[in-house]
Amino acid sequence: MSAYYDLYETPDVQNTGEQQPLHARIVPSGTYSRKDFLERVARSSQTFNYNVIDAVVGVVIDELSEALAEGHIVELGELGHLSISLKCTNKVMDKRDIRSESISLDNVHLRTSKEFKRKIRREMELERVEKSKHAPRKVEFPIEQRQQMLQEFLKSNGGITRLEYSRLTGLSRLKAIDDLNAFIKNGILRKRGAGRTVFYVWKQEE
Numbered sequence: 001m002s003a004y005y006d007l008y009e010t011p012d013v014q015n016t017g018e019q020q021p022l023h024a025r026i027v028p029s030g031t032y033s034r035k036d037f038l039e040r041v042a043r044s045s046q047t048f049n050y051n052v053i054d055a056v057v058g059v060v061i062d063e064l065s066e067a068l069a070e071g072h073i074v075e076l077g078e079l080g081h082l083s084i085s086l087k088c089t090n091k092v093m094d095k096r097d098i099r100s101e102s103i104s105l106d107n108v109h110l111r112t113s114k115e116f117k118r119k120i121r122r123e124m125e126l127e128r129v130e131k132s133k134h135a136p137r138k139v140e141f142p143i144e145q146r147q148q149m150l151q152e153f154l155k156s157n158g159g160i161t162r163l164e165y166s167r168l169t170g171l172s173r174l175k176a177i178d179d180l181n182a183f184i185k186n187g188i189l190r191k192r193g194a195g196r197t198v199f200y201v202w203k204q205e206e
Helices: 034-045 050-069 114-123 143-157 162-169 173-185
Strands: 003-009 022-026 080-088 103-112 126-128 189-192 199-202
Touching (some): 034 173, 050 080, 143 173, 173 199
Antiparallel strands (some): 189 199
């Protein structure tokens, strides 16, 4: 599924009066609530159900807030690391005038890792929005045709990843996972590998 963008004129902050270059900006596809996102993770996991993931996320949030409140920088693997910044609540010109009550939390910062950004780039397909308010919709093939497309792909390639199937059929990530899980349940596909190395093979030809 594509991420849609549009082009906007950059503001003339220096008041030069000259035409400013255009810049690209994502047109949001919507907002995930906590519940929506955890349901998405649960559907993708195939190992942990919603309640387990919800409980784990709750514990992680509690521990993160406590660790950051103690002044730690918290590293979360490929995601990156979190840290906090402070601000002076009153204007102070001399260090001797600063008291602890004059300092408070300003913000929490997430600095994403290069690997996490590379992962997003690998997954992302950008498409320019049309002039209409609604993004163009792609035609969705019937399940029988998607199964035929899958079979033809596997005849040539032997196996297929979730991302390859998503691009082959034009389905979103979650719909692609639903399809692949249904094919496994129906005895058509077999899942191989784990984590990032997961791929699917035609079960009837093993």
